[in-house]
Amino acid sequence: MGGYYVGNVVQLEHVTKKFGKQLAVKDVSLTIEKGSTVAILGPNGAGKTTTISMMLGLLEPTEGVVKVFDKSPKETIVRDRIGAMLQEVSIIDMLKVREVIEMFRSYYTSPLQVEELISITGLKEDVLGKWANKLSGGQKRRVGFALALTGNPDLVFFDEPTAGLDITARRNFWEKVETLKSQGKTIIFTTHYLQEADDFSERIILFNNGEVIADGKTEEIKRNLATRSVSFLTDDKEVMALVQTFHTVIRCFEKDGRFYIVTSDTDAVLAQIFQQGIHAKDVAIEQGRLEEVFEHLTSNDQEVM
Numbered sequence: 051m052g053g054y055y056v057g058n059v060v061q062l063e064h065v066t067k068k069f070g071k072q073l074a075v076k077d078v079s080l081t082i083e084k085g086s087t088v089a090i091l092g093p094n095g096a097g098k099t100t101t102i103s104m105m106l107g108l109l110e111p112t113e114g115v116v117k118v119f120d121k122s123p124k125e126t127i128v129r130d131r132i133g134a135m136l137q138e139v140s141i142i143d144m145l146k147v148r149e150v151i152e153m154f155r156s157y158y159t160s161p162l163q164v165e166e167l168i169s170i171t172g173l174k175e176d177v178l179g180k181w182a183n184k185l186s187g188g189q190k191r192r193v194g195f196a197l198a199l200t201g202n203p204d205l206v207f208f209d210e211p212t213a214g215l216d217i218t219a220r221r222n223f224w225e226k227v228e229t230l231k232s233q234g235k236t237i238i239f240t241t242h243y244l245q246e247a248d249d250f251s252e253r254i255i256l257f258n259n260g261e262v263i264a265d266g267k268t269e270e271i272k273r274n275l276a277t278r279s280v281s282f283l284t285d286d287k288e289v290m291a292l293v294q295t296f297h298t299v300i301r302c303f304e305k306d307g308r309f310y311i312v313t314s315d316t317d318a319v320l321a322q323i324f325q326q327g328i329h330a331k332d333v334a335i336e337q338g339r340l341e342e343v344f345e346h347l348t349s350n351d352q353e354v355m
C-alpha cells in the first residue's frame with residue numbers, strides 16, 4: 051500500500067477532523083518511525099489530543115487515513131501493541147488498583163507481570179490494595195502509567211504526562227521513559243513544558259490551529275528557528291518604537307516585564323541600545339531556546355512587530 055515502509059509505526063495521510071463546524075485538525079500528513087521519540091507540541095486547542103485520539107482509534111478522522119502498524123488502529127492486533135496514558139484518567143471506581151491492573155492485563159495477549167509493572171513504573175506495593183477512587187493525583191498518574199505499559203506495548207502515547215507533577219515526580223517519570231526508549235519502543239508525547247521536549251524528544255511536531263507548522267529533529271528545529279535575543283528591563287515608554295528602527299531586529303516582544311529583542315546580531319543591537327540612550331537595566335543575552343521558536347511560530351496575534 052502506498053508509501054508505507056516497514057520502519058513506519060504511524061502514518062497519517064491528509065487527515066482532517068471536524069467536530070460539527072469546528073475544524074480541529076486540518077489536512078495533516080505525517081509518518082512516525084519505529085523507535086523514535088516524538089514530542090507533539092502546540093498551544094491549547096491546537097489539535098494535539100484530537101490527533102493522538104485518532105492515532106489510538108478513539109476518534110475517526112472526518113477525512114483521510116490513519117494507520118498504525120500499517121493497519122487501522124481499531125484492529126485488535128494493533129491495539130495489542132499500543133499503550134496510552136491520556137489526560138483524563140478515568141479509573142474504574144469500584145475496583146482496587148490491583149484489580150484494575152489485572153483487568154487491563156486480561157485485554158492483552160502478552161501482558162507484563164504485575165511485579166514488572168511495579169518495577170518499571172515505581173508504583174508502590176501498598177497502592178495496589180487501595181480503592182482506585184481513593185488515590186492522590188500523583189498515585190493516579192502512576193497507575194495510569196502502569197496501565198499504559200500493561201500490554202508491553204511497542205508504541206506508547208503520553209498526553210501531558212507530567213502536568214501538575216512536582217519536579218521530582220517529573221524527573222522520575224522521564225527516567226522511566228528513558229528506559230522505555232532504550233528498549234526500542236516508539237514514544238509519542240505531548241507536553242506544555244518545552245524543556246521536556248528539548249530534553250527527551252528526537253523530533254518535534256508543532257501544531258497550531260489544527261495544522262502542522264513545524265516538523266523536524268529537535269536539534270534542527272532549534273538550530274534553524276531559534277535566534278539569539280537581547281532582553282532587559284526598562285521603564286522607557288518609547289522603547290518599542292525606537293527598537294523597531296534598529297537594524298538586524300527580527301522581532302521584539304514583552305514578557306513578564308522584560309523586553310526581548312530577537313536578532314541575528316546581538317552585538318549590533320547592544321550597540322544601538324546604548325547609542326540611543328535607552329534606559330536598559332539587567333541586560334541579558336540568551337541563546338535561542340525552544341520557547342522562543344514556539345512563541346515565534348504560534349503566537350502571531352501577540353507579536354508586536
Ligand SMILES: Nc1ncnc2c1ncn2[C@@H]1O[C@H](COP(=O)(O)OP(=O)(O)OP(=O)(O)O)[C@@H](O)[C@H]1O
Nearest residue numbers: 069072073074092093094095096097098099100101
Ligand atoms: N469532542 C469535541 N467536541 C467539540 N470540539 C472539540 C472536541 N474535542 C476537541 N475539540 C476542539 O478541537 C480543537 C482541538 O482540540 P484538542 O483538544 O485536540 O487540542 P489540544 O492541542 O490537545 O489542546 P490542549 O493542549 O488544551 O489539550 C479545539 O478547538 C477544541 O475545542
